[in-house]
Amino acid sequence: MPTVILLGPQRFTRTLSEAAARAGIAGRFASVTAGWQEREAEDLELHEHLGERTGNLSLYARTEDAFERDPALARAHRERQEKLRELQALYRIRLGHAQAALRELAGRESDPELLDEERTSALAAIRALDARHLERVAEVHHRFESALRPRARPALARHRAAVERQLERSEAVLVAGGHVPVLLNRLRLFGFAELVGQRPVCAWSGGAMAMTERVVLFHHSPPQGYGNTEVLEAGLGLVRGLVVFPHARRRLLLDDARRMELLARRFAPAECLTLEDGAWLIDRDGTRESGPGLARLGTDGRVAPLAAA
Amino acid sequence: MTLAIHQLLSAGTPSPEAVEEFLRAHRFPVVERSSVTFVFRGEADAVHLQHWIYGLPSAVPFQRVDGCDLWYLVQEIPARSRVEYKLEVRRGELSRLIRDPLNPLLAHDPFGANSVCHGADYREPEWIAPDPEARPGRLEQLAVPAPALGGERAVTVYLPARFRASRRYPLLVVHDGEDYLRFTGLKTILDNLIHRHEVAPMVVALTQSQDRLRDYAADAGHSGWVAGELVPWLEARYPLLPEPAARGLAGASFGAVAAFAAARRHPGRFGRLLLQSGSFAFTDIGPSRRGPAFEPVVAFVNEWREDPVAIAERVFVSCGVYESLIYENRSLVPLLERAGMQVRYVEAFDGHNWENWRDRLREGLSWLFPGPFWFIYE
Numbered sequence: 001m002p003t004v005i006l007l008g009p010q011r012f013t014r015t016l017s018e019a020a021a022r023a024g025i026a027g028r029f030a031s032v033t034a035g036w037q038e039r040e041a042e043d044l045e046l047h048e049h050l051g052e053r054t055g056n057l058s059l060y061a062r063t064e065d066a067f068e069r070d071p072a073l074a075r076a077h078r079e080r081q082e083k084l085r086e087l088q089a090l091y092r093i094r095l096g097h098a099q100a101a102l103r104e105l106a107g108r109e110s111d112p113e114l115l116d117e118e119r120t121s122a123l124a125a126i127r128a129l130d131a132r133h134l135e136r137v138a139e140v141h142h143r144f145e146s147a148l149r150p151r152a153r154p155a156l157a158r159h160r161a162a163v164e165r166q167l168e169r170s171e172a173v174l175v176a177g178g179h180v181p182v183l184l185n186r187l188r189l190f191g192f193a194e195l196v197g198q199r200p201v202c203a204w205s206g207g208a209m210a211m212t213e214r215v216v217l218f219h220h221s222p223p224q225g226y227g228n229t230e231v232l233e234a235g236l237g238l239v240r241g242l243v244v245f246p247h248a249r250r251r252l253l254l255d256d257a258r259r260m261e262l263l264a265r266r267f268a269p270a271e272c273l274t275l276e277d278g279a280w281l282i283d284r285d286g287t288r289e290s291g292p293g294l295a296r297l298g299t300d301g302r303v304a305p306l307a308a309a
Numbered sequence: 310m311t312l313a314i315h316q317l318l319s320a321g322t323p324s325p326e327a328v329e330e331f332l333r334a335h336r337f338p339v340v341e342r343s344s345v346t347f348v349f350r351g352e353a354d355a356v357h358l359q360h361w362i363y364g365l366p367s368a369v370p371f372q373r374v375d376g377c378d379l380w381y382l383v384q385e386i387p388a389r390s391r392v393e394y395k396l397e398v399r400r401g402e403l404s405r406l407i408r409d410p411l412n413p414l415l416a417h418d419p420f421g422a423n424s425v426c427h428g429a430d431y432r433e434p435e436w437i438a439p440d441p442e443a444r445p446g447r448l449e450q451l452a453v454p455a456p457a458l459g460g461e462r463a464v465t466v467y468l469p470a471r472f473r474a475s476r477r478y479p480l481l482v483v484h485d486g487e488d489y490l491r492f493t494g495l496k497t498i499l500d501n502l503i504h505r506h507e508v509a510p511m512v513v514a515l516t517q518s519q520d521r522l523r524d525y526a527a528d529a530g531h532s533g534w535v536a537g538e539l540v541p542w543l544e545a546r547y548p549l550l551p552e553p554a555a556r557g558l559a560g561a562s563f564g565a566v567a568a569f570a571a572a573r574r575h576p577g578r579f580g581r582l583l584l585q586s587g588s589f590a591f592t593d594i595g596p597s598r599r600g601p602a603f604e605p606v607v608a609f610v611n612e613w614r615e616d617p618v619a620i621a622e623r624v625f626v627s628c629g630v631y632e633s634l635i636y637e638n639r640s641l642v643p644l645l646e647r648a649g650m651q652v653r654y655v656e657a658f659d660g661h662n663w664e665n666w667r668d669r670l671r672e673g674l675s676w677l678f679p680g681p682f683w684f685i686y687e
Contacts, residue, residue: 011442178687179681182684223502224672
């Protein structure tokens, strides 16, 4: 496994160069800003922050070009995305009811002997639903990969070879946040984990989410509805045993102990970590070092700062 | 719980110093859970609370404290309410209707401003305040040809932050747009909600009528200008999405009628409607109590109610429970649904004023033009 550096949002508090130096990275970076979609190339600030040591891998633009050259690939990809969207919508329906049941049980007063097991079962049902959803999404990806073999198709293979050449000149890879499904989609399409090999990866915000085993979408105060936290799909799994929550102060009700407890228990044994501005965590094959700005959601509902190493 | 006013009066007539201290120590009206104490200090023969809660007696007398110039009134007001009011102060033959001198808070309506009482637990939404992290959009002032109406019309166009000509955007046309900017802080709200990805980056055309009681009263000429001239003109100038789901109309009060009428007269053009406290007067189940300005509205709404057809795909309707228009708006909702439209209807403990309309914008805009906030972590 490569060394992975997970960072909080970088727009206002730039800790990237400091964290990279701490991890011993001194050379050039190849960057992935595909989560910014059509603004992928607007990376001047990032370039300046790192002393002009970056080159953009342009995964978003390369994919668009590959789709243009290979309409069959584009069509199959579009169909897969529609299938994934529908699958997410179906999962969301079941999840909404399961979450409502859990909330109702959590607020109910009854004989603990009866109630505790019902609550535990309700949570187990959500965990099972999450797990099954991940499986079904993986099946859709597997079918697409088997049928299309996208990286073997000339339109994409050409770009992938160019990315490989860029990576040969880079010591480490940066992955910015943005639109997580789009980012993950491009990373998967190019076989990012294989391309990166043992090069260190610095990823922030949505990029950090994509590096974990499970990408979890969350917002406790959405403009509509309750804001049921949902699983999107498996991440790249370059960091194991973590679920990360960037912008947690803005997106989570951290003072709501019941919701925090349920989040922590739902994703256990993985650790749920908030990633605020300035936060950093270096993972060297499971051995971790971190600074301020990280907090752990406890199964007791408390949000406790992670002791800096 | 002993109310603050009762504590003050518990030992009999308070001294002038005690009254001064009471006035200094509290914000007025004094809100203590659901009990709200209105206070007036000054020479008068009578003081009444004139409130804008439809259905309740509109003039409620204050009580004078024996031996001093302090007047008070305790009212029960539900939590999360905003209630507009003024004080009627009578002295001899002279009666004056004034804003509460002890309360700096105002509610703005299309005709002016009243004092407003914030009931327990009412909080101004945090998303109305300028967010230093939000990238600002920009406003362009334009003169749009209006040959059918004569001359041209001034229109302000909001372009979202990081607007780019190579991308396509939804369009929302807002009636009374300058008032929305001034009284709801619409630009700040758009900046914030777009920054948070709760609302899709969009182009917003802010129109303002010189004669809204005529133009907005379901006037065919105005509807024709919006659908047949303004929108095509904007489409030629800006990169706008062509489908009805990406084209919306908005308005409050008479402005909501104008939005509804333009969509009704031009089926298939507008897929999204934001209707706030619409003046949807009708007479099919009894006479209208409204004035002559409503006559064209009544005719138009009656006609639609006879045969309620779908006029958009999604309609967001909001109204305050303290306004008289709550009756008309509640009556509208089942008909909209029956006609096959997706309807989101929201009531608030509030009145016919800009702050009520402001407070509903996040819910309305994000439902009509949802942004990708769920997926974006920058």
